Amino acid sequence: MAIVIFFIAAAMAVAGGIGVISFRQPIRSVLSLVVVMIALSVLFLLLSAQFIFVAQVIVYAGAVMVLFLFVIALLGPAKEIAKSRLRFQASLSALFVLALFGLLWAMLQGVTYRQPDKTVDMSIFGTVQSIGLGLFTKFLYPFELTSLLLLVAAIGAIYLSRKEGDDR
Amino acid sequence: MSGIYNDPIGHWVVVVVAIAILLFVVLTATAYTVWFERVALGHIQRRPGPNRVGPWGLMQLAADGVKLAFKESFVPAKTERTLFVVAPCIAVAAAFLAWAVIPIGLWYNVQYWIADINVGVLLVFALSSLNVYAIVIGGWASNNKYSLLGGLRSAAQLISYEMALGLALVPTFMIVGSLRLRDIVEYTVTWGPYHGPIPLILLTPIGFVIYLIAAVAETNRAPFDLPEAEQELIGGFLTEYSGLKFVMYYLAEYVNMITVSALAALLFFGGWYLWFVPPVLAFLLKIVLFLFLYIWLRGTFPRLRYDMLMRLGWKVLLPLAIVNVIVTGTILVASQG
Amino acid sequence: MLESYVPLLIFVLIVLGLVGALVTLSFVLGPSRPSKRKMAPYESGIIPDTPAQRRISVRFYLTAMLFIIFDVEAIFFYPWAVLLRQLKWFGLIEMLVFMGILGIALAHIWRKGGLDWE
Numbered sequence: 365m366a367i368v369i370f371f372i373a374a375a376m377a378v379a380g381g382i383g384v385i386s387f388r389q390p391i392r393s394v395l396s397l398v399v400v401m402i403a404l405s406v407l408f409l410l411l412s413a414q415f416i417f418v419a420q421v422i423v424y425a426g427a428v429m430v431l432f433l434f435v436i437a438l439l440g441p442a443k444e445i446a447k448s449r450l451r452f453q454a455s456l457s458a459l460f461v462l463a464l465f466g467l468l469w470a471m472l473q474g475v476t477y478r479q480p481d482k483t484v485d486m487s488i489f490g491t492v493q494s495i496g497l498g499l500f501t502k503f504l505y506p507f508e509l510t511s512l513l514l515l516v517a518a519i520g521a522i523y524l525s526r527k528e529g530d531d532r
Numbered sequence: 533m534s535g536i537y538n539d540p541i542g543h544w545v546v547v548v549v550a551i552a553i554l555l556f557v558v559l560t561a562t563a564y565t566v567w568f569e570r571v572a573l574g575h576i577q578r579r580p581g582p583n584r585v586g587p588w589g590l591m592q593l594a595a596d597g598v599k600l601a602f603k604e605s606f607v608p609a610k611t612e613r614t615l616f617v618v619a620p621c622i623a624v625a626a627a628f629l630a631w632a633v634i635p636i637g638l639w640y641n642v643q644y645w646i647a648d649i650n651v652g653v654l655l656v657f658a659l660s661s662l663n664v665y666a667i668v669i670g671g672w673a674s675n676n677k678y679s680l681l682g683g684l685r686s687a688a689q690l691i692s693y694e695m696a697l698g699l700a701l702v703p704t705f706m707i708v709g710s711l712r713l714r715d716i717v718e719y720t721v722t723w724g725p726y727h728g729p730i731p732l733i734l735l736t737p738i739g740f741v742i743y744l745i746a747a748v749a750e751t752n753r754a755p756f757d758l759p760e761a762e763q764e765l766i767g768g769f770l771t772e773y774s775g776l777k778f779v780m781y782y783l784a785e786y787v788n789m790i791t792v793s794a795l796a797a798l799l800f801f802g803g804w805y806l807w808f809v810p811p812v813l814a815f816l817l818k819i820v821l822f823l824f825l826y827i828w829l830r831g832t833f834p835r836l837r838y839d840m841l842m843r844l845g846w847k848v849l850l851p852l853a854i855v856n857v858i859v860t861g862t863i864l865v866a867s868q869g
Numbered sequence: 870m871l872e873s874y875v876p877l878l879i880f881v882l883i884v885l886g887l888v889g890a891l892v893t894l895s896f897v898l899g900p901s902r903p904s905k906r907k908m909a910p911y912e913s914g915i916i917p918d919t920p921a922q923r924r925i926s927v928r929f930y931l932t933a934m935l936f937i938i939f940d941v942e943a944i945f946f947y948p949w950a951v952l953l954r955q956l957k958w959f960g961l962i963e964m965l966v967f968m969g970i971l972g973i974a975l976a977h978i979w980r981k982g983g984l985d986w987e
Contacts, residue, residue: 544879547876552883555883555887601899602898604899604901604902605898608910609909617892621888621891621892624891625885629880629884647873647876648873674910676911676917679910688928688929691933691940692932694940695939698943699946706950706953709951710951711951766913772910775899776894776898776899780892780895843984847984857968865960868954
């Protein structure tokens with residue numbers, strides 16, 4: 365059962381990924397990326413990471429992708445035009461794809477699969493409570509540093525979006 | 533009940549039948565919410581409202597539904613055809629899926645819910661965040677300036693109030709210590725001689741006020757119905773929709789209204805607990821009261837201007853929600869010792 | 870644990886079926902008599918002479934950016950809220966530090982006019 369859902373979600377993610385790069389209209393690429401995000405959240409759920417599953421949908425599908433949509437609307441109805449292609453683009457990309465798959469294959473050769481940790485209590489693994497306990501005790505410093513990161517992002521957002529010569 | 537749950541096949545039959553019943557009830561409830569709204573608005577404005585089709589006009593919605601289903605539902609020229617069709621689907625799917633985690637008290641000590649999951653109410657947030665796509669894509673795909681503007685306005689409004697909505701519920705989660713809606717309803721206190729469930733509004737009144745305002749904005753209802761402000765935007769993102777596709781957007785809006793009312797009843801008013809009243813009636817009564825509040829608001833308040841709307845969301849509700857979290861947290865920890 | 874999500878999966882499938890049926894019916898039921906006037910966008914009777922998809926205000930972009938920042942913040946609040954009774958003062962103080970830094974962010978945005986819509 366789980367393996368069937370895994371393959372469906374994985375196929376959705378790959379199809380979405382192909383959609384992102386192959387659609388000519390930016391808005392369709394963004395929606396393909398939303399499909400990828402939702403498929404990823406299903407994969408997280410299959411790994412019993414329940415909180416990460418909803419966080420993925422809320423933050424990535426619900427917030428980051430909305431920003432992308434707004435950026436597309438900001439750009440106007442621009443459509444990507446296929447005029448400035450490189451020479452030999454098709455054959456070059458085939459070469460790179462082959463190299464990438466070669467690398468992936470080589471990497472997968474060295475992987476040793478771990479047996480599932482028997483000591484983990486699966487009834488609480490991935491719940492909001494267990495994530496919180498880790499986040500607020502063991503990983504306290506990364507958590508506090510996140511707030512600094514968000515502060516930097518806020519300042520950056522303000523400076524990026526202000527008008528030319530507007531020195532408020 | 534538990535016998536059925538231990539039977540491997542019987543359990544899934546129960547689940548499927550329950551889902552079918554739930555969908556039927558929600559769909560019917562949606563139709564009668566529209567009827568209720570039209571009658572209530574009528575009386576607020578001193579006119580009778582629909583009263584011709586069937587007794588008290590109760591069949592009005594069936595008539596409207598049949599009429600709309602057999603209207604032409606065309607896709608205008610030069611639209612993004614696929615996106616134009618997909619957008620209302622997202623709206624309806626997201627609206628119905630929220631009911632997966634909402635528990636329904638059927639009788640004393642008998643409750644039913646489709647999925648009892650640890651992340652509970654966060655799933656409702658996740659689904660409501662997908663609503664943005666239905667509106668932006670519908671507006672973008674319509675090839676209409678008013679649709680696009682309505683869609684984008686609406687998206688900015690939804691995301692601005694989503695944070696306030698989420699943060700308004702944090703005090704409730706702190707008090708209960710769980711995100712499951714059932715745990716929140718079942719939360720019991722011992723105050724002197726009293727021992728039993730309480731409406732949590734007594735403990736987080738400010739959280740409730742923020743939730744109420746943000747929820748009205750999240751469902752695009754008056755006085756926050758700017759996305760479909762008919763005097764300035766024709767119909768907003770709905771302008772180019774007709775027939776059943778138009779119905780789908782409307783269906784989603786009213787299902788969302790009922791969802792938000794049910795959540796308010798569960799989170800702040802003790803869900804199905806009301807003295808000796810049978811649980812299912814108590815729950816229904818609370819939902820109907822909220823729906824009436826929605827309609828009352830629509831009949832009473834003028835629409836906000838867009839800058840006022842954004843100011844309210846960002847400069848009032850968001851800071852207030854954060855302060856509410858800090859104050860409630862401090863009181864909670866201090867009282868715990 | 871994952872078993873509790875199976876009813877959700879069934880629900881998703883049934884709802885998708887319902888939505889698919891509605892969309893199909895919207896094409897099957899009802900007549901289809903397209904005409905040039907009918908298919909044109911309705912913009913209050915004015916015939917559109919410019920493309921509908923135009924560039925929009927940078928304000929929307931800024932709102933979405935700020936939304937991401939505070940949405941990520943809110944995500945951290947949920948596990949913290951659920952655990953506050955166990956973490957006690959320690960939990961409260963660490964969240965106050967987190968919120969303090971984000972409060973600075975909010976104050977900065979506010980002062981720079983990032984929340985104003987004219």
